[in-house]
Structures are given as structure tokens and as C-alpha cells.
Amino acid sequence: MRIHSRYNQFVLSAVLGASLLLSTACTHGFAPTPKPDGTQKSIENGAQKFIEAANARLSPLGVRAARAEWVKANFITADTEMIAAEAYENYLIESVEFAKQASQFDGLELAASTRRQLEILKRAITMPAPADRALTQELTQIATRMDSNYGKAQYCPEGVDGDDCLDIIEIRAIHTESRDPDALLDVWVGWRTTSPAIRDDYRRFVELTNQGAVELGYPDTGALWRSNYDMSPDAFATEVDRLWAQVLPLYQSLHCYVRAKLSEFYGEDRVPLDAPIPAHLLGNMWAQQWSNIYDLVAPEGADPGYDLTVLLEEAGYGPLKLVESGENFFSSLGFDPLPESFWERSLFTKPRDREVVCHASAWDVDDGDDLRIKMCIEVNAEDFRTIHHELGHNYYQRAYKEQPYIFRGSANDGFHEAIGDAIALSVTPAYLVELGLLDREPPPSKDIGLLLRDALDKVAFLPFGLLVDRWRWGVFAGEISSDEYNAGWWALREKYQGIRPPNERTEDLFDPGAKYHIPGNTPYSRYFLAHILQFQFHRAMCKIAGYQGPLNRCTIYGSEEAGRRLNEMLEMGMSRPWPDALEALTGERELDATAIRDYFAPLQVWLNEQNAGRTCGW
Ligand code: X8Z
Ligand code: ZN
Numbered sequence: 110m111r112i113h114s115r116y117n118q119f120v121l122s123a124v125l126g127a128s129l130l131l132s133t134a135c136t137h138g139f140a141p142t143p144k145p146d147g148t149q150k151s152i153e154n155g156a157q158k159f160i161e162a163a164n165a166r167l168s169p170l171g172v173r174a175a176r177a178e179w180v181k182a183n184f185i186t187a188d189t190e191m192i193a194a195e196a197y198e199n200y201l202i203e204s205v206e207f208a209k210q211a212s213q214f215d216g217l218e219l220a221a222s223t224r225r226q227l228e229i230l231k232r233a234i235t236m237p238a239p240a241d242r243a244l245t246q247e248l249t250q251i252a253t254r255m256d257s258n259y260g261k262a263q264y265c266p267e268g269v270d271g272d273d274c275l276d277i278i279e280i281r282a283i284h285t286e287s288r289d290p291d292a293l294l295d296v297w298v299g300w301r302t303t304s305p306a307i308r309d310d311y312r313r314f315v316e317l318t319n320q321g322a323v324e325l326g327y328p329d330t331g332a333l334w335r336s337n338y339d340m341s342p343d344a345f346a347t348e349v350d351r352l353w354a355q356v357l358p359l360y361q362s363l364h365c366y367v368r369a370k371l372s373e374f375y376g377e378d379r380v381p382l383d384a385p386i387p388a389h390l391l392g393n394m395w396a397q398q399w400s401n402i403y404d405l406v407a408p409e410g411a412d413p414g415y416d417l418t419v420l421l422e423e424a425g426y427g428p429l430k431l432v433e434s435g436e437n438f439f440s441s442l443g444f445d446p447l448p449e450s451f452w453e454r455s456l457f458t459k460p461r462d463r464e465v466v467c468h469a470s471a472w473d474v475d476d477g478d479d480l481r482i483k484m485c486i487e488v489n490a491e492d493f494r495t496i497h498h499e500l501g502h503n504y505y506q507r508a509y510k511e512q513p514y515i516f517r518g519s520a521n522d523g524f525h526e527a528i529g530d531a532i533a534l535s536v537t538p539a540y541l542v543e544l545g546l547l548d549r550e551p552p553p554s555k556d557i558g559l560l561l562r563d564a565l566d567k568v569a570f571l572p573f574g575l576l577v578d579r580w581r582w583g584v585f586a587g588e589i590s591s592d593e594y595n596a597g598w599w600a601l602r603e604k605y606q607g608i609r610p611p612n613e614r615t616e617d618l619f620d621p622g623a624k625y626h627i628p629g630n631t632p633y634s635r636y637f638l639a640h641i642l643q644f645q646f647h648r649a650m651c652k653i654a655g656y657q658g659p660l661n662r663c664t665i666y667g668s669e670e671a672g673r674r675l676n677e678m679l680e681m682g683m684s685r686p687w688p689d690a691l692e693a694l695t696g697e698r699e700l701d702a703t704a705i706r707d708y709f710a711p712l713q714v715w716l717n718e719q720n721a722g723r724t725c726g727w
Pocket of ligand 1 (some may be wrong): 498636
């Protein structure tokens with residue numbers, strides 16, 4: 110099972126499904142590797158046997174952990190937490206043990222596939238556990254507790270309790286709709302009263318995983334995470350910086366324009382023109398995507414004149430129909446329909462009578478056909494896109510299921526996050542016309558409005574996508590100590606995003622913990638990469654589909670040729686270094702932000718005009 114979230118590749122995955130690495134070979138029937146007698150053949154055989162044992166052992170353990178995790182995430186109770194923690198612990202112990210044993214083959218000459226599987230075993234663990242069993246148990250219990258705390262979190266405004274308390278779905282609706290700064294401030298602060306409860310857990314979590322990482326031969330957990338990109342950890346950090354430098358001018362222009370518009374609306378005392386933007390006014394709890402405030406910043410005369418949320422509501426779409434239409438897109442590319450079990454076992458709406466983790470995820474519970482999503486769907490444009498995102502995970506999982514277990518994952522984790530998003534870039538006006546949701550396409554004169562709406566999500570996200578792991582890398586490396594978690598977080602939020610907290614944040618709070626991926630221990634650089642990669646995929650698939658014209662108007666809907674090439678990349682799984690996979694679809698071997706810059710090029714010109722005379726920056 111791989112869940113794309115919490116258990117990574119070897120760790121279960123809610124995006125994911127299951128997988129880990131195994132423990133003492135002897136107790137689990139794996140014959141210890143014969144001491145290489147010096148011949149190449151015996152070395153090859155030994156390594157081959159080891160890999161076979163790892164594949165055979167980790168897959169069922171991962172599936173078991175995934176099932177337990179699925180039940181827990183769909184029905185949070187003390188018992189399901191315990192069961193999930195135990196199953197995860199078993200998987201983790203063995204994963205870590207296999208990772209350690211893989212080192213015995215270091216420096217030996219081996220077939221490329223064997224060598225790659227060994228390397229993946231050593232580096233693809235997102236929650237490295239110490240060898241000490243008691244510590245592993247403590248770690249998995251902390252991880253499960255943090256995840257559940259997030260799933261159960263509610264903000265109860267003064268005088269309100271019980272059913273009237275607000276969960277993240279209800280709070281999200283307030284961020285989407287309300288333009289009352291006091292109401293926004295109230296829920297912004299309120300949601301962050303739910304995370305101090307896990308601050309101590311997180312501190313201990315950092316200690317324990319760091320110990321596990323050191324035992325695996327890495328300086329700390331952050332270095333282990335950064336080692337998973339077919340380059341050195343330092344080279345990866347440099348690569349992220351390089352990409353960020355490529356997109357920074359675009360972000361700065363967007364920030365400048367949005368700040369000016371918010372200042373016009375809320376007043377200069379609330380939104381000063383020379384300071385970071387208050388984080389509660391951007392239409393999103395974490396200020397990570399801003400399209401919910403499109404109405405406040407829409408360009409005069411260039412507004413496309415439709416709101417996808419309204420179109421979906423008017424056409425009577427419900428959660429199921431949204432998912433079906435996502436499936437229909439993939440079918441138009443030539444992918445097989447989703448299995449019946451997907452429809453029977455997925456969670457599409459928030460249950461009224463029990464606690465669930467609502468943060469959207471995609472699962473491959475049995476490492477094969479048991480695909481599912483778990484999502485508390487609301488009928489709106491944001492969730493329509495998220496459904497494509499989640500289904501992208503599921504189609505990827507199914508495409509690589511014939512690979513050996515260790516290769517069942519995406520080329521790098523950014524690829525997994527980019528597939529569905531790349532498809533959602535094809536949700537253009539032309540596609541909406543095709544679906545019968547829109548009567549006719551807006552004329553080219555409305556492109557700036559369309560591009561601005563996209564940029565509020567895709568460009569605004571970039572610095573957030575980057576900083577979440579800058580914070581964690583700093584925490585794991587000890588550069589941000591446990592008594593400056595919040596200060597370190599807000600320093601990065603200001604530096605990269607140009608936003609500031611709307612009230613004083615002190616160290617008894619734990620604002621990073623109010624974002625799912627911190628308690629869920631899901632690495633976040635993947636989303637930054639995905640926001641670069643999805644535009645490369647989109648540009649390439651549009652070309653393959655024979656499209657000519659502005660990229661923001663391109664839909665690959667119905668192009669079986671684009672689907673075929675996409676599938677060629679997906680079915681490779683992790684079997685080749687990611688540049689090979691990228692090349693299979695795009696002909697390119699590098700991460701390249703020119704694709705996102707090309708997409709938004711007309712908007713960049715327009716923003717420059719709008720910002721003329723303004724002082725930008727913070
Ligand atoms: O967590 C997700 C997906 C599941 S992998 C819904 N995303 C990030 C987030 O919500 O913070 C997608 C965009 C970024
Ligand atoms: Zn995802």
C-alpha cells in the first residue's frame with residue numbers, strides 16, 4: 110500500500126499505499142547473504158537474493174499497515190490509533206533493518222537495477238526509527254497521535270460547543286467567502302489553538318527520527334529526505350534555490366499587485382503598502398493558495414465572466430459526479446476505468462457521526478488494484494481540481510504496479526504530486542464547454558483574468574511549497590531549536606512569502622503544527638517540485654496533442670497520444686533516475702521553470718504595467 114502522505118514509499122502511504130523495509134533477515138526467513146567469495150557471480154547472487162527478500166517481505170507488511178491506517182484515518186478512536194501504530198511499527202522496523210543491511214553491498218559492482226533498488230532501500234524512509242524497539246514504538250505512537258490530533262481538531266469559538274464547533278472544512282468555507290477581517294482573524298487564530306497540543310510530541314519526534322537517521326548513516330532526518338532525488342542532499346537544496354530564483358520575479362510581481370488591491374479593499378492601516386501582507390486576508394488558512402480572493406483582485410475588463418464553483422452548483426454536480434468527471438478525463442486519454450472497488454471503498458464526503466482525517470489523500474491499499482481516495486468533498490472549483498490531483502496519484506499507482514515493490518513509487522516524489530495537477534491544467538474554458546458547463550469560451554481579451562486566477566493558486570504557492578521544508582530541514586539540523594519553532598516558522602514565512610501573522614505569535618503556540626503535513630510527517634518539497642514539473646508536463650502533453658496556441662487555453666482532453674506518452678512515464682515507477690522518466694514524456698532531462706514562466710508570460714507583462722509606480726517588496 111502506498112499512501113502518498115504519511116508513509117512514503119516504503120512507509121505506508123496514504124497517497125500512497127504501503128511499503129517499508131524489513132528487519133532481521135533470519136527471523137523472517139531471509140537467508141543471510143552468503144559472504145561474497147570474491148567472484149562476481151556470488152556477489153550478484155547475494156545482492157539479488159537480498160533484494161528479492163526485501164520485495165517479498167515489505168510488500169505484505171506495507172499492505173497490513175495501510176489497511177490499519179485506512180481504518181484509523183476513517184474512524185479515529187483510541188483503538189484504531191493503537192492498531193495503526195502497531196502495524197506501522199512492524200513495517201518500520203523491517204524497513205529500517207533492510208535499509209541498514211543494504212549497506213553491506215556498498216561499493217560492489219552490481220547490475221543497475223539491483224544497485225538502484227539497494228540505494229532506494231537506503232534512502233526512501235521518511236520516518237527513520239531508531240533500532241531500539243521501545244523507541245520505535247514511542248515514535249510510531251507519537252506519529253499516530255499527531256496525525257489524529259489534526260484529524261480531530263476543531264475550533265470552538267467562545268460560547269460555542271459540541272456540534273457547533275468548527276472543523277477545517279467549515280473554517281475553509283469562511284476563508285473562501287468572508288471578507289470581514291475580524292471574522293477571518295477569529296478563525297485564523299482559533300484554528301491555531303488546536304496545534305500547541307502536539308508541540309512537545311513534535312520535539313520528541315524530531316529527536317527520535319534524527320537518531321534513526323544517524324543510525325542509517327545520515328547527519329539528520331532532513332538530509333535523509335534530501336538524499337532521495339538522485340543527487341546529493343546539498344545539490345538538491347541548491348537545485349531548489351535555483352528554481353526559486355527562476356520564479357521569484359513572477360512571485361514578487363504577483364505579491365505587489367495583490368497587496369495593493371487588498372490595501373484598497375481593507376485600507377492601508379490593515380494592509381500597509383511597504384510591509385508583508387497579513388496572513389489571514391488571502392483566502393486560505395495557510396495563505397498557500399489565493400484564488401479564493403480572485404474577486405478582490407480581478408482585472409477590470411478582462412474578467413472571464415464565470416466562476417467554476419457556480420457552474421458546478423448550477424449544473425447540480427454532487428461529490429460523486431465530480432469524481433466521475435475526473436475519471437472521465439483520464440478515460441479520454443486512454444486509461445482504463447477505475448475498479449469497482451474504488452467506488453465502493455473510497456470516502457467522498459465527511460461522515461456526520463465519526464472523526465476522520467479530512468485532508469485529501471489517495472491510496473493504493475494492496476499495492477495493486479485496491480485504489481481509493483479519502484476526501485471530504487465540497488462542490489467547488491478547488492475540490493474539483495483536488496479530485497484530479499488525487500486521481501493522478503491513483504492512476505500513477507496503477508501504472509507502476511507491475512514493477513518490483515521497491516520501484517513502486519514515482520520517479521521522485523514531485524512527480525507523484527504533479528500528475529493530477531498537470532491534468533487539471535487542462536480544465537480550461539474549452540473543456541468546460543465540452544462538458545456542457547459553459548456555453549462558450551471567453552474571448553482572448555479575457556486571458557489576463559484566467560491567468561491571474563491560475564497564478565493566485567500556482568504562483569502564490571511556490572514560496573510556501575519551498576518554506577515548509579526549509580523549516581523542517583532547519584529543525585532536523587538543529588538550526589531551529591525547539592524553543593524557537595514559531596519564530597523560525599514566521600521568519601521563513603516573511604522571507605519567502607512576504608506575509609506576516611495578524612497577531613503576536615509566541616513560543617507556547619505551534620503554528621507549523623496547524624498545517625497537516627507537519628503532524629502527518631509528509632515531506633513538502635514534493636509540492637514545490639510539482640508546481641514546476643506540472644507546467645513541464647502540460648507544455649509537453651499539449652505539444653504531443655498537436656495543440657498550438659497559448660498554454661493556458663490548451664486542454665489535452667481526448668488525446669490518446671498524450672495519454673500514451675504519459676503512461677510510458679508512469680509505468681516506469683522509480684525504476685530509473687527521474688531525469689529518464691522526465692525525458693520519456695517531455696524530452697527534457699532537467700527541472701525547468703521556463704515552462705511555468707512561459708505559461709504566465711502575458712500575465713508577467715500585465716503585472717509589470719499594473720505595478721508601475723508602486724514600491725514592491727517587503
Ligand atoms: O496535500 C496536498 C494534496 C494531497 S497529497 C491534497 N496538497 C498540498 C496541500 O494541500 O498543502 C496539494 C497541494 C499542496
Ligand atoms: Zn498529492
